[in-house]
Every structure is written in structure tokens, then in C-alpha cells.
Amino acid sequence: KAGVTQTPRYLIKTRGQQVTLSCSPISGHRSVSWYQQTPGQGLQFLFEYFSETQRNKGNFPGRFSGRQFSNSRSEMNVSTLELGDSALYLCASSPDLRGLYSGYTFGSGTRLTVV
Amino acid sequence: ILNVEQSPQSLHVQEGDSTNFTCSFPSSNFYALHWYRWETAKSPEALFVMTLNGDEKKKGRISATLNTKEGYSYLYIKGSQPEDSATYLCAFKNYGQNFVFGPGTRLSVLP
Numbered sequence: 407k408a409g410v411t412q413t414p415r416y417l418i419k420t421r422g423q424q425v426t427l428s429c430s431p432i433s434g435h436r437s438v439s440w441y442q443q444t445p446g447q448g449l450q451f452l453f454e455y456f457s458e459t460q461r462n463k464g465n466f467p468g469r470f471s472g473r474q475f476s477n478s479r480s481e482m483n484v485s486t487l488e489l490g491d492s493a494l495y496l497c498a499s500s501p502d503l504r505g506l507y508s509g510y511t512f513g514s515g516t517r518l519t520v521v
Numbered sequence: 522i523l524n525v526e527q528s529p530q531s532l533h534v535q536e537g538d539s540t541n542f543t544c545s546f547p548s549s550n551f552y553a554l555h556w557y558r559w560e561t562a563k564s565p566e567a568l569f570v571m572t573l574n575g576d577e578k579k580k581g582r583i584s585a586t587l588n589t590k591e592g593y594s595y596l597y598i599k600g601s602q603p604e605d606s607a608t609y610l611c612a613f614k615n616y617g618q619n620f621v622f623g624p625g626t627r628l629s630v631l632p
Binding site: 447448451498507510512513 | 567624
């Protein structure tokens, strides 16, 4: 079956712009979580959506937002981009909330570079 | 903020060697621990989901143990192969918190 699909794979944006990243989870998975990885940092939790509702949010500024659609696809938006937002953004899906019982299935990520 | 540590940070072993590394986490309010393998240019892949103190899980040559009372989990690889080269991540969750990922152990298996 198809895995977790993230688009685009690479993105270059200018400071001050906004960006939208997309994630299509595995069919039947209702939970979608987003993570940020920057050099020297572990995976940092951004937020989790389950059944179109944001269930949890990490310690990121309000410039980071997301949503989930009825087909479980999710989008993440970052407004007023800063250089420090340059990172690999990973989406992970799970059939259960927080991937507690089955773990997460990750996408390949979107590499965002802010110049 | 929960602190999840992994040691060593990186490891180089020869093909055929067995190896192990550690994930340390707060011992209070344990809920679950996951192990992932992240190969270069690929996505992190779930290896084990562990929820009970004393859990032992095995997948081929890789196994993991869990001690929630003292706050650690070990990952073992028996007879390492070059294809085992990857970064191994643990992710810890307690009640009321999201999963927190450790910084990872980068394993290189030399042929």
C-alpha cells in the first residue's frame, strides 16, 4: 500500500514569505503528526491532528499552524518565515492517536530552506 | 520539558560485531517507548513499540529491552551488517505529554 506522501520534497523560500506543506497519510490512518528537524536537534514535535481536530501542539510560535481534512490529509503552514525555520519537516501517520500501539509511519519529509 | 538521552552519540563497529546502545528517560509516569531506525535518505522506520516494564522485543537480529523503573531501554544488534548502518532513535512518552525523541545513536558498520 502507498506510504506517507509529503509534497513538495524541497522548497526554497525568502524570509517573510509563507509556506504550505502537504501530507497524505496511509489510507485508514486518522492521526497525522508533524515534526521539525534542524541540524544538531532531535525531532521536535509541532502538532498532531486526529479526525480533523488538533489534539496536541508543541512549543512553537503561532506562525506555525496546520489543519486536517476529512480525508485525513494534512497541511502545515508557516507564515512570516525566518532563517531559523530552515529544516526538514517530517509528517507521520498512525491508525491510533499518538501512534501509541503501532508507532508512526513517516514520510520522506520536506526540506525547507529559507534565504 | 522531558529529557531523553541516547548513548553513545555515534558508534563504529566491524561487520559481524554485536553492539548495543542505550536510551534513558524519566522513570515517572511512563506510558510508552518507541525505537526507530533512520537510514540516510530514507524515512524513520518503526522498530519496536514497548509499553510494559520488562518488555523484550525482537525483530531478526535486533532486540530491545525496557526498564521503566530505572528509566532506560537497550537496543541490541547481533552480528551487525553494513545494512544496519543508520541512526537509531528512541521516543518516550509519559502521561499527558507527547512523544519526545532522543538525539539518536548513529551506527556505522564497516565491511
